Amino acid sequence: MAINVIDEKCKGCSICVKNCPFDAITMEGKLAVIGTSCTECGVCVEKCPFDAIEKTEVEKKNTQDISAYQGVWVFAEQRDGKIMPVVMELLGEGKKLAKEIGTELCAVLCGHNVDFLADELFAHGAEKVYIADHGELNTYRTDAYTKVIYSAIEKYKPEIVLLGATHIGRDLGPCLAVKANTGLTADCTQLEIDPVGKYLKQTRPAFGGNLMATIVCKDHRPQMSTVRPGVMDKAQYDRSLKGEVVKLEVEFNDGDIRTKVIDIVKTVKNQVSLTDAEIIVSGGMGLGKPEGFELLQKLADKLGAMVGASRACVDAGWIDHSHQIGQTGTTVKPKIYFACGISGAIQHLAGMQNSDYIIAINTNEAAPILETADFGIVGDLYQVIPTIIEELDKLEE
Ligand code: FAD
Ligand code: SF4
Ligand code: SF4
Numbered sequence: 001m002a003i004n005v006i007d008e009k010c011k012g013c014s015i016c017v018k019n020c021p022f023d024a025i026t027m028e029g030k031l032a033v034i035g036t037s038c039t040e041c042g043v044c045v046e047k048c049p050f051d052a053i054e055k056t057e058v059e060k061k062n063t064q065d066i067s068a069y070q071g072v073w074v075f076a077e078q079r080d081g082k083i084m085p086v087v088m089e090l091l092g093e094g095k096k097l098a099k100e101i102g103t104e105l106c107a108v109l110c111g112h113n114v115d116f117l118a119d120e121l122f123a124h125g126a127e128k129v130y131i132a133d134h135g136e137l138n139t140y141r142t143d144a145y146t147k148v149i150y151s152a153i154e155k156y157k158p159e160i161v162l163l164g165a166t167h168i169g170r171d172l173g174p175c176l177a178v179k180a181n182t183g184l185t186a187d188c189t190q191l192e193i194d195p196v197g198k199y200l201k202q203t204r205p206a207f208g209g210n211l212m213a214t215i216v217c218k219d220h221r222p223q224m225s226t227v228r229p230g231v232m233d234k235a236q237y238d239r240s241l242k243g244e245v246v247k248l249e250v251e252f253n254d255g256d257i258r259t260k261v262i263d264i265v266k267t268v269k270n271q272v273s274l275t276d277a278e279i280i281v282s283g284g285m286g287l288g289k290p291e292g293f294e295l296l297q298k299l300a301d302k303l304g305a306m307v308g309a310s311r312a313c314v315d316a317g318w319i320d321h322s323h324q325i326g327q328t329g330t331t332v333k334p335k336i337y338f339a340c341g342i343s344g345a346i347q348h349l350a351g352m353q354n355s356d357y358i359i360a361i362n363t364n365e366a367a368p369i370l371e372t373a374d375f376g377i378v379g380d381l382y383q384v385i386p387t388i389i390e391e392l393d394k395l396e397e
Contacts, residue, residue, distance in 0.1 A: 002056050003040055005032045009052035016044040016053060064181075069221035072098040073158040075149070076107040076121055076129070077168055079140075083117055085234070085275060086164030090227060091124045092235035093191055094162055097200065100193040103159060104128060108152060110145055112138040115245070122243040124235040129243060130156070134250040136257060139264065140168050143257040146175040152248050153180055158222045160200055162191075165226040173226045182220040188227045189331070189350075199223065205327060205350055230275040230331040231354070274306055274325065279336045282308035282325055282352070286341015286362065286381060290318035296340060299385055302392045308332065308352075310342050326351035340381045344369025361385070 012030030024038040032052070034044075045053045074090040076083055091105065098105040107126040109117055111133065118129040132148040145168075153161065153176065161176070163169035165187050177184035185202035189212075192201045199216055200223040206213035217223045274280060281300040283293055293307060300307050308330075309323040325332055327347040337355035342348060344360070344367055352358070353372055360373035361381045370376040377384050 003034050003038055003042075003044065004054050004056060005034060006052050006054060007031060009050050011050050011052070013049070016048050019047040020044055064220060066219070066221045069157045069159040071104050071106050071128075071156070071158045072101075072160045073130075073162065073222070074105070074107045074126070075161070075163040075169065075172070076109040076117070076126075077164055077166060078109065078111050078114055078117060079168075081111070081114060081117070083120055084164055084166060084229075086166060086169075086227070086229040087121075088124050088234040089229065089232040090162045090164060091121070091126060093227070093232040094160075095125045095235060097160060097191060097193055101159070101198050106130060106158065108132070108149055110137045110148060118243075118245050122241050123237050123239050125238075125241065127243045128246060130246045130248050132248040132250050134252070136252050137250070139261045140172075141257055141259050141261065142171055142175055143259065144252065145172050146179060147252070147256055148248060148250050150176055150179040153222060161222045161224045163224075163226045165228045169226045173224060177224050180220075180222065180224075182222060182224060183215075183217040184224040184226070185215045185217075186226050188225045189231050191225060191227070191232075200225070228331050230333055274308055274323070274330045274332050277306035277332065277334050279303045279305035279338075280308045280325070280332055280334045280352075280355075281305045281338040281340065282310065282342060283313060283319075283340050284310040284342030284348075285312045285316070286343075287313070287318070288341075290316075292341070292381075293319055295382070295385055299338070299389055302389055303336075305336075305338075308337075310345075310348050339369050339373065340385065342369055343367050344372060 010031050014027050016032050017025045017027060021043060022037050022039050024035045025032050026035060042055055045055050072094045074087060074094045076087050094105045104127045105125055106128040107121040108130045112135050115131060121129050130152055136144050163173045173184050185204055188202045188204045190203035194201055199218050201214050201216055202225045203212050203214045281296045283296045296307050307323060308325040309319045311324050311326055313319050314321050314324045327350040329351055331351045333354045335356045337352050337358045339360040349372055358373045359375045360369040361377045361384045362369060363380055365378045
């Protein structure tokens with residue numbers, strides 16, 4: 001795109017100057033001039049009463065030979081020598097994608113003395129593991145990780161790069177994409193290969209979760225996505241699987257890394273591992289009061305389950321954010337999900353609708369959650385849950 005002023009039509013009224021949200025237009029005598037801070041938003045095109053500003057398509061020539069890019073890469077995020085669970089999910093999904101485009105599945109591992117983790121990555125399906133080992137990579141820092149992984153991307157040219165949408169993945173992914181001059185789709189919940197074009201179709205919630213957007217990156221490589229933890233199936237573990245280790249050259253010069261880790265302070269709180277839970281008992285505003293979570297905890301204890309919550313309860317201060325399930329909370333995929341007093345807003349469903357079985361308890365038979373649920377109980381949770389607990393007690397006797 002390009003924004004141009006048609007000199008002959010410009011009357012010098014300066015309406016465009018006042019309307020440009022980016023202060024990108026100045027008047028040179030009686031002529032409007034578009035400056036370098038123009039974002040091509042198009043507001044001035046609409047506002048000029050004399051049709052003196054036009055937006056034109058400029059054909060961008062991409063000189064990148066995209067056919068040179070091969071392989072699906074998964075960023076094997078590790079912390080303190082432990083691979084993050086989302087990596088196994090990315091390997092599971094990456095395997096399917098690699099099979100569909102007939103390429104290999106690789107993992108990229110950064111850290112210090114982390115070679116021993118390669119076996120775990122092979123056992124989860126990686127055929128090749130690129131390892132960058134250096135003291136400076138011991139703790140994650142944007143500059144250091146970006147430098148080594150970008151160098152590897154330049155050298156080995158992967159077709160697809162997947163990262164977990166963790167704090168680290170969300171920081172690293174965009175930096176790599178900018179360096180590689182490619183696109184990145186953040187927070188994907190679904191990935192598939194276009195059967196004809198063989199490019200990656202990256203789907204993510206958009207507009208507050210009200211619709212799903214599928215984004216493609218046809219002309220640039222690698223195609224990059226961050227993927228929400230807990231959404232994809234984990235790769236099968238098979239100890240007999242082996243692969244190739246490729247050591248990456250790592251060298252840092254003065255000024256390469258602009259930050260220094262002085263101290264790491266870990267917050268001490270009961271970490272809620274909802275993504276790994278097989279059963280989740282979740283509560284919503286139908287609980288009526290914060291103490292309602294004590295009843296849910298009772299049921300959860302009986303079932304060996306974790307307690308989840310809707311955002312409304314978190315916003316009300318009834319329970320900590322670490323329990324929140326949904327679009328702006330954790331995405332879960334347990335065997336059984338109890339939704340107690342939860343209406344089933346789209347933003348909540350986005351985080352739990354892939355559960356194997358959903359059991360909803362709600363007083364309102366028209367509540368949307370009952371449409372998604374496999375089993376719906378229309379009733380007051382303060383009567384239904386104690387009855388379930390009683391029945392479970394009988395089974396124990
Ligand atoms: P309500 O909608 O108030 O529903 C309460 C339900 O309890 C009702 O269906 C009612 O019939 C039932 N009920 C009442 N009394 C009883 C009883 N005694 N027994 C049984 N049932 C009873 N929400 C999330 O959960 N997670 C998110 O991540 C999230 N992200 C969001 C992001 C954005 C950008 C926006 C705009 C919203 C987000 N929300 C999220 C909020 C979401 O839209 C809903 O407002 C929220 O999920 C509603 O919570 P709720 O179901 O607990 O409450
Ligand atoms: Fe010229 Fe149109 Fe801007 Fe007026 S609004 S100064 S006519 S370009
Ligand atoms: Fe300003 Fe947008 Fe017009 Fe550019 S396209 S000059 S940013 S109003």
